[in-house]
Amino acid sequence: MSARKIAEWHDAGLIDAATRDRLTAYEAAHARPLLLWAVWGIGALAIGLGFVSVVAANWEDIPGLVRLAVHLALIAGLLGLVFAREDRLAAKSPWAVEALVFITAALGLTFFGHLGQVYQTSSPLWQPLAVWLALFAPLLLLTGRSWPSALAVVGGAVWTAWEYLTFMTDYPFGDPGAAWTAWLGCVSTLPVVLALAGGWMRARSPRPDFWRRMEQLALAYAVPLASAACAYASLGVFGNEGVLEDSMATLASGAVAVLTGLALMAARPGTSGRMAGAIIAGAGLAILLAPTVDDLDVPAALLFMVLWAGIAAAALVASWRGVFQLAVAAIALRLIILSFELAADLLTSGFGLILSGVMILAVAWVAVRVSKRFAPPSEAEA
Incomplete structure (x- = not known):
């Protein structure tokens, strides 16, 4: 809410001077520096894209076991951060926990595709989806707070169910x-x-x-x-x-x-x-x-x-x-x-x-x- 809008409400007689001052003080204390956040976000995105580009350019030169180990380390590190700092992060911003949990679940889902690529294996899609759901749905249910985690659980269940149905109905x-x-x-x-x-x-x-x-x-x-x-x-x-x-x-x-x-x-x-x-x-x-x-x-x-x-x-x-x-x-x-x-x-x-x-x-x-x-x-x- 802008200070101009609060001033307009006061001028129109909708709020008194004391209410105007309280609203102005509250908004000042809870102001969100969106421009600063945007700059930080652009910088983080640039670093992330650069990292992805470097890895992609040298993907075939990196041993498969090293890639899998790094992938697992990222998942383990994020899990440790969530469980060690969940309360503190949630107190500052619930969305921080939501983002960490969602990213961890996404890394877990991509890990199965990565595993199949390294070992040149394949399986019906419903099987890795079911394993992912069994491993990461408890995390989402225990720590989720809003749409992303809820959508991951329900969407994952729907995706797994229909992949299973598709495979089973096509099987002779x-x-x-x-x-x-x-x-x-x-x-x-x-x-x-x-x-x-x-x-x-x-x-x-x-x-x-x-x-x-x-x-x-x-x-x-x-x-x-x-x-x-x-x-x-x-x-x-x-x-x-x-x-x-x-x-x-x-x-x-x-x-x-x-x-x-x-x-x-x-x-x-x-x-x-x-x-x-x-x-x-x-x-x-x-x-x-x-x-x-x-x-x-x-x-x-x-x-x-x-x-x-x-x-x-x-x-x-x-x-x-x-x-x-x-x-x-x-x-x-x-x-x-x-x-x-x-x-x-x-x-x-x-x-x-x-x-x-x-x-x-x-x-x-x-x-x-x-x-x-x-x-x-x-x-x-x-």
């Missing part, structure tokens, strides 16, 4: 059987379970922001997963042969999401927690119902719109303005797509294109009006 197992397809369905939804961990810990940890972000990210994974299931149904994908399209996989995936949502509602009984759990449970229910409307345009679209209408209702109850507006936009977009699916022939004529344009504008106008008229006045924290 023959007839995998119901138990195996159910397991693959569970794996596709396992990252959603992190929402339960986030909801349980956010009121029991000194780092509630981190756990709140992890809950939000896991919820954000559940909703597109259910939306994709509805989209697959409208395309008739569930009628095709394949491991992931098997009914047991869908049943297991939906069941995991439903149980996670119900458990989250019990673990965090407040309005926000109940609505977040309801959204996840609703997403699981949509996944369970998707195969029943396979290759049926209208029922599949209705299932999608019911899912997002439920999200909009939950957003209204919890006063999540942005989520409500997103839900209205998703329903409007699906309605437009459905009209094109039902009247594709209209697009082949000029008159049909005019009608389509008018319809799109009408749906957009209604969506904007609904969003403005019924959206909550303010957005509470999820």
Whole structure:
């Protein structure tokens, strides 16, 4: 906040002289020398790029074991710094700890690629990802404070799960059987379970922001997963042969999401927690119902719109303005797509294109009006 803005508030009668002086003193004491930080950042970046360039130019001349040893030493050094100075660094700047932890986790992830390069080995990508997750997720969970660490945990879990699914579905197992397809369905939804961990810990940890972000990210994974299931149904994908399209996989995936949502509602009984759990449970229910409307345009679209209408209702109850507006936009977009699916022939004529344009504008106008008229006045924290 600038001193000019504080002076304008005082001149407008919004604050008295004592408040003006306190605000000015506070801002002066907590001023951030952004220009100085930028200079330091540019200098550090130049040194880092220079170091990388020197190493890259002589990469082949450096023995592999030396490179691996240096890589491990960097990881060990950063780990030691985090655990030895975490409290002191956090007191000065929580972002310093966040940056150190994130860099350490990134170095850990690149170490597996470095190891494969030195020893000329290869393995399915899900295996090093799973090992990295097992080794570094505890570090992120114990010390993470905000978006980067939460995104690393949830994103790493999603990446590992889908790399595992891709590898296993391409592998020639023959007839995998119901138990195996159910397991693959569970794996596709396992990252959603992190929402339960986030909801349980956010009121029991000194780092509630981190756990709140992890809950939000896991919820954000559940909703597109259910939306994709509805989209697959409208395309008739569930009628095709394949491991992931098997009914047991869908049943297991939906069941995991439903149980996670119900458990989250019990673990965090407040309005926000109940609505977040309801959204996840609703997403699981949509996944369970998707195969029943396979290759049926209208029922599949209705299932999608019911899912997002439920999200909009939950957003209204919890006063999540942005989520409500997103839900209205998703329903409007699906309605437009459905009209094109039902009247594709209209697009082949000029008159049909005019009608389509008018319809799109009408749906957009209604969506904007609904969003403005019924959206909550303010957005509470999820």
